[in-house]
Amino acid sequence: MQETVKSKFRFRLTIGNKILGSFIILIALFIIVVSIIFGNGNAIDTVVKNSRDNYRPSKDAINEFILLVTRSRMLVTNWVYLQTNTEDKDALRKLQNDDYPALRKQIVSLSDNWDQNQKLQMDTVFLKFDELVTIQQESIMANLQSFENYEDPTVKFMAENSIESEVIPITNDLIERLNVLAQKQGEVTSQSDVEVISSIKQLKNLTLILGGIFLAIALVSAIYLLRSITKPVTFLKNIVVKLGRGELVEEKQAKFSNDEIGDMALAMDNLVTGLKGTTLFAENIGNGNYSSDFKPLSEHDVLGNALLNMRSNLAKVAEDDKKRNWATEGMAKFGEILRTNNSDLLKLSDEIIGNLVKYLKANQGALYIMDDQDEGEQTMSMKSCYAWDKKKFLNQQIHRGEGLAGQAWQEGDLIYLTEVPQNYVRITSGLGDANPTSVLIVPLKVNEQIFGVVEVASFSSFKDFEIEFVQKIAESIASTISAVKINARTQRLLEESQEMTEQMRAQEEEMRQNMEELQATQEEMQRSQAETESTMVAIHGALAVADYSTDGTVAKVNSNFLDLFGYTQDEVIGEHHRMFATKEERNTEEFRQFWKDLAAGYPKKGIYKRLNRKGEVISVRSNFSPIKNRSGEVVKVMEIAYEMKA
16 A cells, blocks of 8 residues: 555645646647647648549549540441441541540559559559550551452451450450549549548537536546645544554555645555554464565664565575475376386377476477487487477477577587577467467486487476476486387387288289289280271271361361362361351351360361362261360360262
8 A cells, every 4th residue: 555655646746736737737738629620620631632633533534544445445346347437547546646645644643642552553554555556556457458458358357356356355354444443543532521521520529529628627626626635634633543542543545635735644644554564464474475565664664674584584495395395296296107108109208298398387398309210310300299389390300409409419408598589489379379488408318318308488487496307307208218219119120020021922912913904904905006096097988087276277188088178188288177168157256166166175066068179069067076185185176077968
């Protein structure tokens, strides 16, 4: 209580200072009100200016860009399909040479106030529109200049194909991207409107709230000044009367003002509280409670200082007994663990590290044991862990001198860290993770031979007697590990000898069966290959066969195919399949889709009208089969056909 009350009087307030302080508070509140109103006004002006000069013009410019892209698609389409429409052609040239550069310059100027993501998206839109303009100029406008260009079916087909496969997809992508940017600018504009309304509403609310605060402070100040004078005088009178009768009064938990009258009341209250605390502290020492808090009334408090010295001496004796009992119980506990788990090294490791972490009241632990290696550089592996970061670290190997565990192995001495690096290890729970406060690494050593390392991490520091305890049980653990590994090695050699005999017998039988299966497989493959070759010879002898690339280019034909259409091999190799199609069919969307489906792996069959070398229409029944490689990709298309006679 004495400490608590003193903290309340860190700053001295006399009665005159209280009155002055009330006026200072009112003046400060007035300054705060003016500052808040001025700040809100500036914020509203800034939001309105940004909306007028950037947000709304940006949104309008993006919408104008969307219209420009749409007009570009319409005008270039008219260029292809409306040969004599010079007005639209002039409009397309003006759009590319004048309208687009002017709009781009405007958007670039406005984008200085955009966020980085929107700028990158707008740059992508410019690049794609530049690509679209290039396609329009090179693939359409340059190729369709004269009447002869429009009458050339190949040029006209390539231009129409460019519209379908390039112009329309790029235009749709541009419109979609610009719609996203327009939506973002719309959201920014709406947000600015909301901010203006919110700022105005906030300014109104602040005005009402601060007016209420003015009234409340005035009322509280009057009540505070009244009670800060009368209450301490009454308390002081009651204490003096009871002390005059020899009573040790009860603590009142009174709150005093920091003025002249309050100083007297506080001094009396501190005296009573200190005497009660001294009496309670003496009773706690008599009951064996050495952890109770106590502070003398002053550095000259003879009784209080004597009680503190007595408590220190008694607590030291009790602490020494507690440490000895703790170490003795621990040695007995781990002795029992080592005796009852000396047949399985993994189980022994789990029992050791789990019980050690719990007994030390630590948070994490790991046990490394030397690997059994006949040759090469010696290593040790983590055999068990407790609350480690990831289970996969159970297979972690450490070389001599590697990391802190390897350093403890190399030096043969313990390592104790109280300043743990941030990336060394993390203690994790369902509520989060944190860096440990201390890490203790002790080698498992007996007769100067290292059998492993034990590592323990904790949020609290390890005490000297705890470190000494871990060193003692490390020797017992090393001795037990040595015995367990010797027993395991003997058992393993016996089992390996028995398994090797059985494996040799099984391998002989398996080898004999494999040879028989291999011979049968070879014979079956030879029969299948002969059948396949005979089938292909029969097909080529009776039917017309042609191989095409996936885009429809003729790659190979047999003699029956050449006889069917009346061409020579040099006349068809490298030509597109459309040379056999009728004029009505070759430029249709169905014909293009026909080869797209084949390239996608869908076979086609049916009776088709075809033109031979003389221009005669013949009916052909054809079967188109996509041929795939081992990875499932279509590498060519095979046609097997014969003529349908009337």
